[in-house]
Each structure stands twice: as structure tokens, then as C-alpha cells.
Amino acid sequence: MAGSTQAAASDRKLVQFFLRSGLVISMILMMMGLVVNMSTGYNEAVPVAMFELFDESLMLGDRLLGFGVLILSLTPAIRVITLTILWTREKDWKFVGISIVVITALIISVALGGHA
Amino acid sequence: MILSIPLIIALAVAGALAGLLGALVGIGGGLIVVPVLVLGFGVDIKIAIASSLIAVVASSTASGSVYIGKGLTNLRLGMLLEVATTIGGITGGLIAVYISPTVISALFAILMMVTCVLILKTKDPVKRTTMTEFQSASELAKEDVGKLSGSYYDPYLKENIHYDVKNVPLGSFLSFFAGVLSGLLGVGGGFIKVPAMALGMKVPMKVAAATSNLMIGVTAISSLFVYFARGYVQPIIAAPVALGVVGGALYGTSLAQKVSPKLLRKIFAAILVIVAVQMVFKALGVSVGR
8 A cells, every 4th residue: 555655746747847847948948939029020920830840940039939838738748648558567557558548539630630 | 010029028927927817816817818808909719719728738737737636637547538528629610610710709708607606606616735745744645546536635634535536428428518618719728627526526525626637738739739730829929928827827726725705706807897898899899999
């Protein structure tokens, strides 16, 4: 019993670490993007689509902002993947299966968004 | 739309106020961000919803990580219900792409009215005052492998609380509905998920609030991916709002321990009614002083 409690606490710490890291990195990228856009005078609100982030025509500030949004969006997904790995280690196959369904749904949402 | 430095600061302040108010009255910031962007800054409602979803993901990630550290989140229950919320979120996001902004504005106004009633009826939301002490007991919290049940130590009752989870089909159905609303209107949907878990699934209120908080992030990205892939994300608008919401929510969580939410809830409900009426006018194409 004590063993499983320890495992649960360390699992939570790992999930917490990924959530905080994703949030901090995305916030830094967004702040950098705003600073770059303001300092270069390129401050028009333009739509940035997920699949256009690597386009050469995209300005640096918008690219930084776009990657900030992308990393923030991926952070909850990384939490799901982390739990899938942790539960695989625990041989909790039922919840490994459930988390794979969630990951699949998220992949479908990207695909549907691109083709909607 | 050209964004000057003062306008970007105004967006960040608006986001901070949304996060602050949301934390103080116990709702997410999405319900405030969308009308503020639409009515206050003249942003298209679909871009406002995408911006709101980004802010919702940011605040959910920030507060969700805090709750996990306190051992109150049931990760397995969250994952199970996320099956329903992600499918709902995708459904809501796809519906929003195709329906007119007028219908979305009208639906948003209805949602604000409903939330107004719920806020006024809420007697005792989760007391943030208790949260600090959970940190020291977080090591004792655990989930049962292969099951939804779990336990946590309540420092106030000075006992280990073990709970089972009931009515999973009902919880999943309501979570799907919360996901649709989240994707369609850019809100977190916690006002459905928390009662669904606490009242429907018999999960302790603190666990329900913490688990809902974490789930909101995955729910929001399922529809955010649709908006992001379709080009409805304007990061220069969304970024200052998200930064502001996170700052406001973190400050609001600490401030919530010092202020009485009763009067605040009434003031907030009145603001919601006024803004909801303006959203209806906007939907009908009637000028409201802009």
C-alpha cells in the first residue's frame, strides 16, 4: 500500500513538471513574440494556422507567438501521453486503453480541423 | 486590426480582470474573455472563441498543476471523462466553424444567463482557504490501479477520505455536453463537469473541482486544434489575453482567501446580465453605443 502511494505521488510530480514546463515555455515564447512584433513595428493582427508555422513568409514575431500557442496547446496532450506511459509501467491496461482513445481523438481533431 | 502597445496592454489587462474575476467567483475566464473581445475590442466572435480557448488552456494548465500537487486530482477519472469531453469538444468546434456568428452570439448570451442563475444559487463553492493545507498531505493521496476510486487526506477532518465513483454513463453524457459547449463557445465547461462529478458520480467536491480543472485543458485543445488548423487563431490577440488570464487567475486564487465572494457574486451576476443583453443586441445587429 505504501509503495502504491509513493508511486502515485511521484507520478503526480512528473505530470506537474510537464504541465508547468509547457506553460512557462509557451508564456516566454508569447512574450518574446509580442516584444519582437512591437519593436519591429509589425503589429497587424493576422491569422496564423497551425500548418503554416514553418512558412517562410511568416514574420518572426508571429512565428514565436504561433509556436507559443502550439506548445501551450500540446501541453495537456503531453500530460495524457505521460500518464499513458506511467500506466503502462503499472500494467494498468484498462486506463492505458482509455488514454489511447483520448490521444486518438486529439489526433482526429487536428486532422478534422485541417480538412473541415 | 492594428495592435498598438496600449491596445496590447489593454488586452492583457482585460485578460487579467477575466482571470481575477473568474478565480474569485469560481468560474473559468472564458465566459468573460469572449464578450470582452467581441464587445470591447470589436473582434470577430470565432477569433474571440479561439483566443478564449487558448486562455482557458493556459489557466487550466496553471491551476491544474497546483491541484495535482495537492493530491486532489483523480487522474484516472479525468482521463475516462476526457473520452467524452474530447469527442464533445471536436463536435462543438466543427459546429462552430459552420454556423453563423449571430447564432453563436445568441447561444453565448443564453449561456451567460444560465451561468448567472448558477452563480447566484451557489452557496458554498470549494473553499480555496482549505487548499494550502492540502499540500502537506498530498503524499497520502492515491488512486486505485485499474479502478476509478481513490483517496486523499483531509487535514480539516483529520482523516483519510476514500471514495468510489458511481454513475459513469451519466457523468460521461454530461461531460460530452460540456465538451460541446466548450468547443462551440470557448468556455471551460467546469460548471457542468463539477456538478456532474460531485452530484451525479458522488465524487467529493474538492476532487470534482480539481479533476474538472485538469480536464478543461484537454477538452479545450480538442476544439482549439480545429480552430488553430482552420486559421481562426490570431496569436497577437490571444497571447496578451492568455498572459493576462494566467496572472489574474493566480492573483485571484490568493485573493479569494481574503474576500467574501457573496457580494462579488451578485455584482458579477449583474454584469453577466448586462453583457448578455449586449450580446443579444450584437446578434440582432443593433448598435450598442460603439
